[in-house]
Amino acid sequence: MRTTYISKAAQQIKPSGIRKFFDLASTMEGVISLGVGEPDFVTAWNVREASILSLEQGYTSYTANAGLLSLRKEISAYLNKRFHLDYAPDDELIVTVGASQALDIAVRAILDPGEEVLIPEPCFVAYEALVSLAGGKAVHIHTNAERGFKASAADFEAVLTERTKAIILCTPSNPTGSVYTKKELEEIAAFAEQHDLIVIADEIYAELTYDEAYTSFAEIAGMKKRTILISGFSKGFAMTGWRLGYVAAPAYLRDPMLKIHQYSMMCAPSMAQFAAEEALKNGLEDVEKMKKSYRRRRNVFVDSLNEIGLDCHQPGGAFYAFPSVKKTGMSSEQFAEELLIAEKVAVVPGNVFGPSGEGYIRCSYASSLEQLQEALVRMKRFVQKTGAVQ
Structure with a gap:
């Protein structure tokens, strides 16, 4: 036994x-x-109504693994208009069951056992657990209030090893609400480029910034090729219970994530996808x-x-x-x-x-x-x- x-x-x-x-x-x-x-x-009512209408019209079957193409086109257009990002609907986007699932398939797609992920903390409680479940090791970067709870390239450099594979960067941050400036992101981008690291950019709160224009990490010059962008509809669109997120990444990173998504989740719920499409069209x-x-x-x-x-x-x-x-x-x-x-x-x-x-x-x-x-x-x-x- x-x-x-x-x-x-x-x-x-x-x-x-x-x-x-x-x-x-x-x-x-x-x-x-x-x-x-x-x-x-x-x-919003029009978003809920779109989901109800999809049910009344009988759209209750699986969608494509990557999500409705019509929704991916709306996400692509939104990312371009809102954040100046260019992601192809066909091969650079996956609709996921919340941003949490997007994070899960991201770390599982890139990590081999023992590889390290650098994570500024305080941070979202799921990061370390997801990295561990993927066989990796979370390496925490200490931050403090005096510096706005933000990590610098020098902080990352101090804990870099030959096993370092990626960075998880959340901006705006959960739990601190801190937002990295464009200059701060550029310094981290230069570090990632120098050491050939992947950056998982958790930008689920990107719609909710209050004082300055928001800069996406993938927007930094040369960073799209090494960025896995995580976002969704829970926070900015008040759709937590719908469990709908997405991941945007170049095809060489997106394709292995799609394979994991196919076997672990199949696809996101169709009625939630129709709701999200309406949110992007008429909910801004x-x-x-x-x-x-x-x-x-x-x-x-x-x-x-x-x-x-x-x-x-x-x-x-x-x-x-x-x-x-x-x-x-x-x-x-x-x-x-x-x-x-x-x-x-x-x-x-x-x-x-x-x-x-x-x-x-x-x-x-x-x-x-x-x-x-x-x-x-x-x-x-x-x-x-x-x-x-x-």
Whole structure:
């Protein structure tokens, strides 16, 4: 009899720290949740209607593995108009089951056992797990608030080895909301070129930037050939439950990802694809309205966090604030747990996003302004009780 039937990789990955606090909060009444990164907007009616119409017309079968060609054409046109990117619908795009699946097939397509991926952190909790499940090794790059939680080419250089294969770069960042400037991306691009690295650019929050024009990593001169661009409809288009994303990459990178996608997923749901097509055709005004609302909430929420003594840098994108709780003398996890119990406000401890996140908490401001203001009242009351923040 075997001692275990579970693979070492599955045994070693940790459950999501985000879900831990979300699940705990869901058992309590009167909780204001700033935990899960999900828009509070409902998917636009015309987008929902397009999905319903596809069902009524009987479009319930498989699509092409890479997704509806009509949708890939819309994605191609959108990327060109919005981000000045040129991807061929036929052989440089795959429609996936969320951006998460796109990340999964990306790392599995490029990594051999033991190869290393450089990941600035704090970072999205899935990166390390997906790299490990693909047989690779995640190498974390420490960042700090003083530098806007962004890594430099010098930071990457310091941990480079002969096994380094790729970089995962998320901009705007989850959990910090930091956005890399064009100049910063150019420096990282030069490093990637010098050392022949692939860059997996997670740009799922690209639609949600507030202060400066957004630059896609693939837009940097010479970078399309070594970039796997990950995006989707969950965040900017308020379509989290539809589970629809996409990957854009040159054919030599896209083709092996498509093979993995064929065997592991077949294709994304057809009704979600019809919805996404409508979102790109007639939903961009809704995206802009949501973006303006998030920007207003960001300004109110971040300013208020600083006023109550939770120092917070100004996030340039996404819908997260990442304030410091160091003045309270509590760890990230202790602060989050005690805040939830005492004041019924759910946040995510920063340490779940990597060691650089210790001493911080992630707060999603994708909630109504009224809820955010009530959460701030409760948080102020809580930090004043500690006596560490006046």
